[in-house]
Amino acid sequence: MDLSNVTRYQSAVAVEAAAPPVVIKRRGYLLIWPAFLYLLAFLIVYPFGYNVYQSFFEYSMLTDTSWFAGLKNYVGLFTSPEYLNSVWVGSLIAFFCLAIETLLGLSIALVLNQNFKGKVLARILLILPLGTIPVINGYMFNILFFPNASVVDHILNILGIINGPMNWLQDPIKARIVIIAMDVWQWTSFMIIMILAGLSAIPESFYELAKLDNMSTWKTFWRITLPKIKFPLALAMLIRAMDLLKFFDGVYALTKGGPQSATETVSFYIYRIGFKAFNVGYASAGSIIVWAIIWVMSFIVISKVFAAKEKAV
Amino acid sequence: MQRVQRESRAYKLFRIVFLLFFIAVFLLPIWWMIKTSIILRVDTVVYPPQYIPKGIEFDGYIRIWKDQGLPFLYFNTIRINILAALLALLLGVPAAYAASRYDFWGKEGGFMFTILSTRFLPPATALVPLYFLYRWLGLVDSIWGLVIAYAGLNLPIVVWVMRSFIDEIPRAMEESYMLDGHSRVAAFFKIIMPLSAPGIAAMFMICNFLTWGEFLLSAVLTTTVPHQTLPIGAAQLEGDIGILWQQIAAIGVLGAIPITLIIVFFQRYLVRGFSFGILK
Numbered sequence: 001m002d003l004s005n006v007t008r009y010q011s012a013v014a015v016e017a018a019a020p021p022v023v024i025k026r027r028g029y030l031l032i033w034p035a036f037l038y039l040l041a042f043l044i045v046y047p048f049g050y051n052v053y054q055s056f057f058e059y060s061m062l063t064d065t066s067w068f069a070g071l072k073n074y075v076g077l078f079t080s081p082e083y084l085n086s087v088w089v090g091s092l093i094a095f096f097c098l099a100i101e102t103l104l105g106l107s108i109a110l111v112l113n114q115n116f117k118g119k120v121l122a123r124i125l126l127i128l129p130l131g132t133i134p135v136i137n138g139y140m141f142n143i144l145f146f147p148n149a150s151v152v153d154h155i156l157n158i159l160g161i162i163n164g165p166m167n168w169l170q171d172p173i174k175a176r177i178v179i180i181a182m183d184v185w186q187w188t189s190f191m192i193i194m195i196l197a198g199l200s201a202i203p204e205s206f207y208e209l210a211k212l213d214n215m216s217t218w219k220t221f222w223r224i225t226l227p228k229i230k231f232p233l234a235l236a237m238l239i240r241a242m243d244l245l246k247f248f249d250g251v252y253a254l255t256k257g258g259p260q261s262a263t264e265t266v267s268f269y270i271y272r273i274g275f276k277a278f279n280v281g282y283a284s285a286g287s288i289i290v291w292a293i294i295w296v297m298s299f300i301v302i303s304k305v306f307a308a309k310e311k312a313v
Numbered sequence: 314m315q316r317v318q319r320e321s322r323a324y325k326l327f328r329i330v331f332l333l334f335f336i337a338v339f340l341l342p343i344w345w346m347i348k349t350s351i352i353l354r355v356d357t358v359v360y361p362p363q364y365i366p367k368g369i370e371f372d373g374y375i376r377i378w379k380d381q382g383l384p385f386l387y388f389n390t391i392r393i394n395i396l397a398a399l400l401a402l403l404l405g406v407p408a409a410y411a412a413s414r415y416d417f418w419g420k421e422g423g424f425m426f427t428i429l430s431t432r433f434l435p436p437a438t439a440l441v442p443l444y445f446l447y448r449w450l451g452l453v454d455s456i457w458g459l460v461i462a463y464a465g466l467n468l469p470i471v472v473w474v475m476r477s478f479i480d481e482i483p484r485a486m487e488e489s490y491m492l493d494g495h496s497r498v499a500a501f502f503k504i505i506m507p508l509s510a511p512g513i514a515a516m517f518m519i520c521n522f523l524t525w526g527e528f529l530l531s532a533v534l535t536t537t538v539p540h541q542t543l544p545i546g547a548a549q550l551e552g553d554i555g556i557l558w559q560q561i562a563a564i565g566v567l568g569a570i571p572i573t574l575i576i577v578f579f580q581r582y583l584v585r586g587f588s589f590g591i592l593k
Contacts, residue, residue, distance in 0.1 A: 031411035036424055116328065128339060132569045133569060140345055270440065
């Protein structure tokens with residue numbers, strides 16, 4: 001790439017402070033509209049409108065016709081034990097995943113942030129789960145927890161923690177534990193790298209001062225480290241919380257929502273009801289409710305992001 | 314904690330054990346995937362499990378190549394992801410430039426907020442509408458359908474991260490270039506583009522990482538092998554007669570290689586991509 005222009009105008013940076021920035025207002029719109037319209041069309045206005053519309057109709061895949069149903073879908077949904085179950089299961093799984101990922105991610109990141117031999121290698125090995133395909137992880141965890149041939153059972157038996165087979169995937173509670181274990185396995189790495197980014201931004205001098213003050217390691221963590229990584233930590237947790245609402249691939253490959261819909265998340269419910277049972281009206285009404293939740297949550301996340309940006313500027 | 318301090322021997326030992334434990338846990342499923350792809354078919358699911366395979370065969374790889382259309386699946390995944398990343402960059406970089414350099418009504422709270430909010434919508438909620446739209450447009454079971462959808466998934470991140478890259482380029486450089494009689498468009502191509510090239514390259518990689526394993530949309534929007542991606546190819550190996558573990562694991566290994574390379578070599582940019590350019 002031709003960088004001659006770049007180097008020639010680098011000197012201009014020095015006089016930046018002298019000249020007020022040129023602000024041209026109109027043309028900004030021209031550049032931002034394509035991206036904005038694209039997202040608006042494909043991900044917001046059209047899907048939202050369509051979902052709203054369909055949620056008031058009943059649709060038959062057989063005859064490809066639909067008829068007005070009023071609020072029937074919403075009433076049906078809110079009284080449907082299946083939908084309420086999927087909301088409950090989704091929140092339960094999300095809560096435990098988030099709590100465990102945060103604690104593990106924080107402890108591993110704190111250790112990885114120290115100086116020791118093999119640090120770079122340890123760091124690479126610990127982010128490898130991010131490089132795998134989620135749906136295939138579902139199948140691999142299926143083998144690891146396979147009835148009567150579970151690798152995890154074997155290891156736990158050798159260690160003397162359990163005795164005999166656990167039959168993980170047949171029991172509702174144990175199946176949830178497996179689903180949580182799978183998500184924790186893949187996404188703790190995400191927490192690690194986000195927290196490491198926060199940790200690396202803390203100037204060394206802070207710790208030197210703490211040492212001069214004879215602060216204990218524990219106190220240093222609470223008084224210096226944690227307040228400094230509060231923002232990246234909160235951001236990472238919120239991103240994870242939102243992504244957990246999308247949880248689908250692993251559930252599909254591992255349990256198909258079973259046993260007895262013990263692991264059916266909201267995304268899985270919408271998929272099953274819309275594309276397996278062809279109850280489009282229910283799926284649309286369910287989507288609308290999820291959107292409402294997401295919009296409230298994303299409003300919180302994004303206002304945090306804006307607050308952080310303003311602080312940075 | 315980069316400080317130089319004397320660590321006790323007990324702590325050093327603890328650290329080694331702690332890290333080795335988690336490395337072992339993190340690598341177990343990955344090792345199992347590699348192992349399952351080459352172990353003898355009769356030994357895929359046995360008790361006690363074989364941690365090191367007693368015999369190996371490459372049947373899984375041969376079968377996915379011959380019977381499951383691996384060349385199609387792989388080529389589709391690559392081309393869908395690359396096209397989606399390019400489309401997202403094409404739309405996203407100008408938007409990022411506008412967000413960084415111009416000041417206009419509704420910029421932060423209106424445009425940028427809405428763009429970022431799409432990052433959080435679960436694809437499941439857009440599934441029904443997209444399916445019917447695609448059926449009407451004839452995009453069901455076409456790679457373009459997925460390119461369009463994936464570009465939408467990438468776009469919010471591209472706009473936000475590229476904005477943070479362009480924000481780091483001093484305004485004075487393009488302004489003095491413009492004072493020399495060049496247009497803003499020329500300044501964009503001669504100053505902004507060369508300087509943000511590393512960012513664009515990194516963003517391209519991150520986009521590929523983000524959509525590589527996407528499952529739900531492609532499961533619903535594609536129906537035949539010539540248009541499907543690797544994750545769907547793997548899921549279709551689960552049939553009435555059982556699950557073809559060897560083949561699934563083989564797809565998993567081959568599918569993990571490119572994104573693993575991306576996360577190892579673009580680690581620095583990963584954080585930036587995950588945090589929409591806020592954390593560096």
